[in-house]
Amino acid sequence: MTLDKLLVIAAALFCCGLYTVMTRRNAVAVLMGVELILNATNINFVAFSFFLNRMMGGQIFAVFVIVLAAAEAAVALAIFLRMFSTTGTVEVDSADQLKG
Amino acid sequence: MIRYAYIIPFLPLLSFFINIAVGKRLPRKGDWLCLGTIAVALAMSIGIFYEVFGAYDPNFRYHVVFPWITVGDRALLNTGILIDNLTAVMLLVVTIVSTLVHLFSIGYMHGDPRYSRYFAYLSIFSFSMLGLVLAESFLFIYIFWELVGLSSYLLIGFWFEKKSASDAGKKAFIVNRVGDFGFLVGILIIYATCGVLGYDQVFLAIGEGKLSGTLLTLAGIGVFCGAIGKSAQFPLHVWLPDAMEGPTPVSALIHAATMVAAGVYLVGRVYPMFTPDAFLVIAYFGLITLFLTASIALAQNDIKKVLAYSTCSQLGYMVMGLGVGGYTAGLAHLTTHAAFKACLFLGSGSVIHAVHSQDIQEMGGLRKKMPITFVTFLIATLAISGVPGFSGFYSKDMILGAALEFGMKSANPLHMIFFIGALFTAGLTAFYMFRLVILTFFGPPRDHHKYDHAHESPANMWVPLVILAGLSFSFWYSGWFGTLVQKPTSVANLAAISAPAKVATMEHAAVMAPAPHGEAEKTPHAAAPPVRGEVHGEAPATHGGARDEASHDAHIAHTAHTYAMYSSVAVGTLGIFLAFVVYSFGWINPDRVMNALKPLHTFLQNKWYFDELYEATVISGSKALSRGLYWFDLHVVDGLVNLTAQIGVFVSFLVGKFDDYVVDGAVNGLASATTGSGSVLRRLQTGKLYHYVFVLAGGALIIFLIKAF
Numbered sequence: 001m002t003l004d005k006l007l008v009i010a011a012a013l014f015c016c017g018l019y020t021v022m023t024r025r026n027a028v029a030v031l032m033g034v035e036l037i038l039n040a041t042n043i044n045f046v047a048f049s050f051f052l053n054r055m056m057g058g059q060i061f062a063v064f065v066i067v068l069a070a071a072e073a074a075v076a077l078a079i080f081l082r083m084f085s086t087t088g089t090v091e092v093d094s095a096d097q098l099k100g
Numbered sequence: 101m102i103r104y105a106y107i108i109p110f111l112p113l114l115s116f117f118i119n120i121a122v123g124k125r126l127p128r129k130g131d132w133l134c135l136g137t138i139a140v141a142l143a144m145s146i147g148i149f150y151e152v153f154g155a156y157d158p159n160f161r162y163h164v165v166f167p168w169i170t171v172g173d174r175a176l177l178n179t180g181i182l183i184d185n186l187t188a189v190m191l192l193v194v195t196i197v198s199t200l201v202h203l204f205s206i207g208y209m210h211g212d213p214r215y216s217r218y219f220a221y222l223s224i225f226s227f228s229m230l231g232l233v234l235a236e237s238f239l240f241i242y243i244f245w246e247l248v249g250l251s252s253y254l255l256i257g258f259w260f261e262k263k264s265a266s267d268a269g270k271k272a273f274i275v276n277r278v279g280d281f282g283f284l285v286g287i288l289i290i291y292a293t294c295g296v297l298g299y300d301q302v303f304l305a306i307g308e309g310k311l312s313g314t315l316l317t318l319a320g321i322g323v324f325c326g327a328i329g330k331s332a333q334f335p336l337h338v339w340l341p342d343a344m345e346g347p348t349p350v351s352a353l354i355h356a357a358t359m360v361a362a363g364v365y366l367v368g369r370v371y372p373m374f375t376p377d378a379f380l381v382i383a384y385f386g387l388i389t390l391f392l393t394a395s396i397a398l399a400q401n402d403i404k405k406v407l408a409y410s411t412c413s414q415l416g417y418m419v420m421g422l423g424v425g426g427y428t429a430g431l432a433h434l435t436t437h438a439a440f441k442a443c444l445f446l447g448s449g450s451v452i453h454a455v456h457s458q459d460i461q462e463m464g465g466l467r468k469k470m471p472i473t474f475v476t477f478l479i480a481t482l483a484i485s486g487v488p489g490f491s492g493f494y495s496k497d498m499i500l501g502a503a504l505e506f507g508m509k510s511a512n513p514l515h516m517i518f519f520i521g522a523l524f525t526a527g528l529t530a531f532y533m534f535r536l537v538i539l540t541f542f543g544p545p546r547d548h549h550k551y552d553h554a555h556e557s558p559a560n561m562w563v564p565l566v567i568l569a570g571l572s573f574s575f576w577y578s579g580w581f582g583t584l585v586q587k588p589t590s591v592a593n594l595a596a597i598s599a600p601a602k603v604a605t606m607e608h609a610a611v612m613a614p615a616p617h618g619e620a621e622k623t624p625h626a627a628a629p630p631v632r633g634e635v636h637g638e639a640p641a642t643h644g645g646a647r648d649e650a651s652h653d654a655h656i657a658h659t660a661h662t663y664a665m666y667s668s669v670a671v672g673t674l675g676i677f678l679a680f681v682v683y684s685f686g687w688i689n690p691d692r693v694m695n696a697l698k699p700l701h702t703f704l705q706n707k708w709y710f711d712e713l714y715e716a717t718v719i720s721g722s723k724a725l726s727r728g729l730y731w732f733d734l735h736v737v738d739g740l741v742n743l744t745a746q747i748g749v750f751v752s753f754l755v756g757k758f759d760d761y762v763v764d765g766a767v768n769g770l771a772s773a774t775t776g777s778g779s780v781l782r783r784l785q786t787g788k789l790y791h792y793v794f795v796l797a798g799g800a801l802i803i804f805l806i807k808a809f
Binding site for chain 1: 787
């Protein structure tokens with residue numbers, strides 16, 4: 001297990017997340033893609049921390065990111081619920097009322 | 101008292117301001133205020149006269165000068181007061197007549213809607229006249245001169261609802277302007293050459309030869325032009341008879357006693373600067389005036405017009421008297437005339453007040469109805485006719501004497517015309533004045549309706565008459581006047597008098613001519629042409645003794661005055677007798693004489709057609725000039741203005757187009773460019789989340805690639 005393999009896994013995961021965000025219309029699916037991107041980042045943090053300076057800073061940062069992602073998911077899901085109750089859909093394309 | 105003399109003019113000025121502002125709200129509409137201030141001025145004038153008279157010095161002078169406009173340390177223009185014997189007499193004359201006229205006006209103007217304003221105007225007149233008398237420089241006499249003209253205008257046109265009155269006011273003002281223009285030119289000549297304007301300074305400068313010869317003559321004639329206008333001398337006499345449209349007390353104050361005398365006073369005041377040529381001009385103007393206006397007075401039927409023309413005539417006497425060298429005579433006549441002519445005018449006012457008419461043909465027999473007015477009027481008439489014992493005899497006799505003396509001493513026999521003309525006119529004066537008295541007061545009443553309504557005037561109207569009639573006796577004037585008001589030495593002659601004579605006259609000239617004679621000797625050529633020193637200056641020394649010459653002169657003077665006295669008494673008596681013969685006894689029917697001399701009578705009744713002449717020449721000339729200028733204005737000046745305007749409109753049109761297309765185009769272009777680019781760029785903002793994410797990722801990729809390579 002080397003740093004390179006971990007980074008490749010993280011990059012692949014990131015690309016999956018990015019692809020999900022770019023292609024999916026469903027807001028919940030977009031949120032799931034964002035979670036993938038965050039977790040790809042977490043892998044990078046932990047991997048760099050483990051292989052390069054072993055000071056546990058990366059691991060601690062990853063924990064923060066997980067907490068943040070949880071909070072973000074909670075807020076986002078609350079928004080989607082409100083959105084669904086007003087418009088009847090969670091399609092991101094339909095949320096264009098602020099468009100000029 | 102004399103130290104406070106400068107207060108005198110300000111008293112009436114104060115009452116003018118108060119009365120013009122709040123006069124209507126004061127009790128009795130403020131007449132007591134004006135009467136009070138002028139009475140205080142009278143009291144102060146009496147005090148000053150008492151002091152001056154107490155000194156009894158022909159050379160008495162009280163002269164105060166303050167710098168008015170200074171440049172650095174040099175006083176450019178001065179102000180101040182000058183009181184000598186002449187001023188003291190004039191102060192007294194002005195304040196006495198003014199006070200009595202104020203008093204008379206209270207009765208005469210009773211119930212007039214502009215009562216308080218009338219008194220305010222009287223006050224501003226008194227202020228101007230007193231200031232004129234006290235002035236010590238040409239500048240200040242000119243300022244007050246114009247103020248007097250203004251107040252005269254206001255008072256003549258006081259009843260401005262009447263067209264004739266407002267016209268008369270304008271006429272007086274405009275005719276006076278003509279004379280004042282000459283006055284101004286004279287003053288400017290003096291200022292340009294001498295650089296000073298105080299009387300003393302100017303006389304000093306003339307004595308030093310700064311202004312001499314023809315220019316000095318012209319300056320003198322210019323100053324005299326002012327007197328021609330103000331004192332109603334030929335050819336500017338036409339305003340005075342028309343000025344009778346004003347209230348009668350005003351005629352008494354302004355157009356008989358004081359303002360018209362200002363011209364004579366001016367000539368007397370600047371007497372030393374006149375050259376012999378200028379004197380001759382003055383004398384001729386006086387002679388023409390006195391005869392011409394007296395002849396007009398013969399044929400007038402308006403009581404005030406007769407008095408107005410007689411005033412012109414008497415002013416002509418004064419001016420001629422001054423012109424022929426009778427300085428004392430002219431000014432004495434000014435003083436005595438003020439009293440008796442004011443009395444005559446106020447008497448006519450009393451008559452007009454009683455019968456409500458000015459036409460003497462509608463009067464007659466009024467002596468029984470108005471005894472006080474009749475007696476005072478008669479006394480004043482005797483005075484103006486030159487009956488011995490009355491003041492007019494004293495002063496007119498001096499003028500006739502001076503004229504005869506001038507004629508006898510003059511090399512030119514034509515100069516006897518002054519005496520002959522004046523003597524003949526003295527007869528005319530007696531005739532027309534008694535014609536007036538007889539037609540007004542004697543005989544049967546010709547209009548019974550008016551006669552029945554006539555009544556004696558109230559006390560505040562007849563008291564002034566009595567006082568003025570009392571002042572028409574000669575004993576008030578004889579003696580001291582000739583001693584105190586003496587001819588000042590001419591500075592115009594001083595430089596021209598030959599040196600020995602100069603030394604002889606220096607004693608006399610000491611006061612009036614402070615120029616050192618050494619300096620005068622150095623510049624004998626810069627002087628006026630050889631003088632008729634026997635008339636205007638001191639006796640010129642010939643090779644023989646100056647003493648013989650002087651005693652010979654004195655002998656001629658004595659002879660002249662004796663002849664003049666007898667002849668004037670004779671002519672006056674003849675005139676009075678003729679008047680009675682024609683108008684009272686009926687030995688000669690005036691209507692038949694009138695018809696026999698119809699053309700002459702018409703000519704006189706129409707005042708020698710002066711108004712028509714001026715109408716045909718000066719006035720229509722001015723009108724034609726005005727029309728020409730109007731045409732020029734309408735076509736040339738207005739054309740230029742319109743052309744300018746059109747050019748402006750055209751340029752504005754161009755500027756407007758530039759504004760529309762260039763400036764507005766730039767602004768609009770900027771706006772449409774912004775709109776266009778906005779409408780293009782707004783397409784970038786799709787609102788699709790994945791578009792943004794795509795751009796984000798693509799951007800990051802590009803940055804990555806740039807960094808990588």
